[in-house]
Amino acid sequence: MKKKHVIPVAVLSSALLMGTVSPAQTLAVSPNANTEVVQKKVHSEGKGKPFFVKQMQSEKQKSADGKNAKEFLNKNKAKFKMDKPEESLESTKVTKDELGMTHVKLQQKKNNIPVEGNEVTVHYSSDNRVQSVSGQFNEAIEKEGLPSKASLSASESIKLAKKAVEAPDQLVESPDSELVYYSFQGENHLAYKVNVNFLGDSPGNWSVYVDANSGEVIDQYNKIMHAQDYKSSKGSGIGVLGDQLQLHITHKNDKSVRPGTNFYLFDNSHEDLEGIYTYDMKNQWGESDLQFPGVLFSSPNASFKDSYDRPAVDAHYNSEEVYDYYLEEHDRNSIDGEGMAIKSSVHFGEDYNNAFWNGEQMTYGDGDGEFFVPLSAGLDVAAHEMTHGVTTYSAGLKYRFQSGALNEAFSDIFGALVDEEDWEIGEDIMAEDARESGRTSLRSLSNPSKYAVGSKYTEYGDGNGKYPSHMDEYYDLPKDLDNGGVHINSSIINHAAYLTGEQIGKDKLGQIYYRALTVYLTPDSDFSHARESLIQSAVDLYGENSAEAQATEDGLNQVGITE
Ligand SMILES: [Zn+2]
Incomplete structure (x- = not known):
């Protein structure tokens, strides 16, 4: 009997290739080729349908700002299927781009409470005419009679959230709790969005959504991890294909890894970037013994040259290359544009013929040696996976049918x-x-x-x-x-x-x-x-x-x- 391995996913899992079949029928199917990628509900589930209306040919407005954008939407509200845009939207950000266009971002609100994930952007040409409008607006929430008052208190929501993520008593900062309308799996809730941030054995920075009346935990996800006490240094390694590569690494004393100084595939050399981390899954599937992302890849010296090190060397090196591409070509600081940590795990599973982005990080199999070598050897593969992250934090294209095919295509194209x-x-x-x-x-x-x-x-x-x-x-x-x-x-x-x-x-x-x-x-x-x-x-x-x-x-x- 083949054991079915289920890949744990945080938000959205996008694999490099079809999950259930060997990509070439003529080649032997590896014993684990039936690994399934489980599609969990996407966090954008239940948002309003996105729209993009262009050539609005509006009158020239005095200025491109929130007030005028709302006035414009109000005049055209039937077209946007909005009932009361002036009441339901609040201007949150006005940005002018290098082309002289102004983009006015408006957050959907109800009862003065934000509707999570729904915002509309009015795009103005340089002469203050509305050129297009895009975004998502949840009509159902605008019309539905949802509670405006919470029966649960904010501090009760924090207690429930801390329990849900097994937070220790000691937190990095006291948790925030904010009321939002949250749409998840087809249901609309008045919910507390609670942020819980802690260190320890398994540090977390969680967003937890607690229904503000029933106290039910609707949804939760972990955002980042931090590492401290690591000192920067230069290192080197040999990649899967034999390339000699210079690496940004760190070192520190950690007896729990091995006595003396340990060197890590953790790069903290980039200003405004939380770091580039490469982890070892030790050929586990992330099920029981070793959870994602695995352990930080380490070596007793600054040279990563063993054959076991090679996939990690490539993952680490290629992550930095892709980071540099987005920064230099598109002025984008990392996956989310705000310097979030770039994480990869290598040696995932056994002979695993795939790579994927699980909503938070890249993951690479070693390949079965017949069809694939370790998949991190491909710079285009790393760029493909990281672009899934960029997509998650920008267009948010849902991973199915045509939107999913676009998601995959943008990853291949940037690859x-x-x-x-x-x-x-x-x-x-x-x-x-x-x-x-x-x-x-x-x-x-x-x-x-x-x-x-x-x-x-x-x-x-x-x-x-x-x-x-x-x-x-x-x-x-x-x-x-x-x-x-x-x-x-x-x-x-x-x-x-x-x-x-x-x-x-x-x-x-x-x-x-x-x-x-x-x-x-x-x-x-x-x-x-x-x-x-x-x-x-x-x-x-x-x-x-x-x-x-x-x-x-x-x-x-x-x-x-x-x-
Ligand atoms: Zn993909």
């Missing part, structure tokens, strides 16, 4: 932009046997159809059984097969990006796709919404009739995304 030599994904992680059988990468943006998708998917496509590169070859998959084709239909978007990139180059392609991901796309965006968002981003950056906007549109037209 190919960071690892910029080619338009292939995974060319550095293919093992000898796979290469010999003609599988030289995992997916191709330039020619998706050179690889087969796997026989169980074939009947849902055009019968060809290849990755699609056009809407005519779209796979109409049910949700229980690859979450409705997230790793398959993504290749249509991948190919559109390639076609555009060939015209304007990778740098400009990156600017356009990054702007769409972080400014316009929302959790339920589909391919058509992506088309509008991408073209609008290119117009914002390079102008209405620019070659860049034309190339963006061309790429999408050529793959059959024409409206």
Whole structure:
């Protein structure tokens, strides 16, 4: 009997490839290839449907500010399915971007209490005309008769939250408790959002949602971990493919690891970044003995050269490369844009042929040695996984059907932009046997159809059984097969990006796709919404009739995304 391993996920798990089938039918399926990636409810569940309305052609307003944005929404409220926008929205942030556009962010409120996760942004052109409106607005909460008063006190909510996360008596700071309306799994609650932050054996910085009347804990998640007392140093190592790499590491004395000074794959050298951490899962599945993220990868000296060290060396080095890419190209400080810690775990499971982002961190298997080598060897794989994080903290694309395929596509596209030599994904992680059988990468943006998708998917496509590169070859998959084709239909978007990139180059392609991901796309965006968002981003950056906007549109037209 094969043991079924269930990967614990915090928020949202996005794997590098389809979870239940070996990517190439001709190769032996590894004993653990049936590892399932469990899809837990996404935190954005139950939000209002995202929208993006453009070409509003509004009158010129005196200024681009919260008051005028609300007035505008009020005039157009039927279009936005809002009942009382002036009452239900509160301006929270006004930002002017490098193009002279102003973005006015408004938080949805009810009874003066924020509706968690629902906000609307009014985008103004430089001459103060409303150019577009995007965001999410929960109509149900606006209309529903929900309680406005809590029968539970804030201090009672804190007690319940601390109990739910098994917090010790000693906390880093006294917990905050704030009333919000929270929509989870289809139900709307008046809830306390409680922050509980503590150190100790398993430190935590938790957000816990407690129903303000029943006292039920609705939802909870852990946000960050901190490490202290580590001193920076330089180290070196050898990667999976034999590269000699310089590393940022730290050291400290910790007898519980081994006597004397220990060196860690923990990089605290970047200002305003909480650190880059690489952990060892010791070939465990994160079930009983060793919980995520594992133990911080360590060595008795500053040189990480054992064969067991190699996947960790690559994960650590590649994380910093991807961090540098986002900082230098997009002025984005880490995954959340605010310097959150970048964490990876290596040696996950046994012969595990996959890598994933679990909502908080990257995780890499060692591969079975026949199809894959340790998956952290691929810079594009690291960029793919980290981009899932960027997506979580920006567009929040839901991991199913077209929004999920967009989520996967943005990860592949930024994979190919960071690892910029080619338009292939995974060319550095293919093992000898796979290469010999003609599988030289995992997916191709330039020619998706050179690889087969796997026989169980074939009947849902055009019968060809290849990755699609056009809407005519779209796979109409049910949700229980690859979450409705997230790793398959993504290749249509991948190919559109390639076609555009060939015209304007990778740098400009990156600017356009990054702007769409972080400014316009929302959790339920589909391919058509992506088309509008991408073209609008290119117009914002390079102008209405620019070659860049034309190339963006061309790429999408050529793959059959024409409206
Ligand atoms: Zn992925």
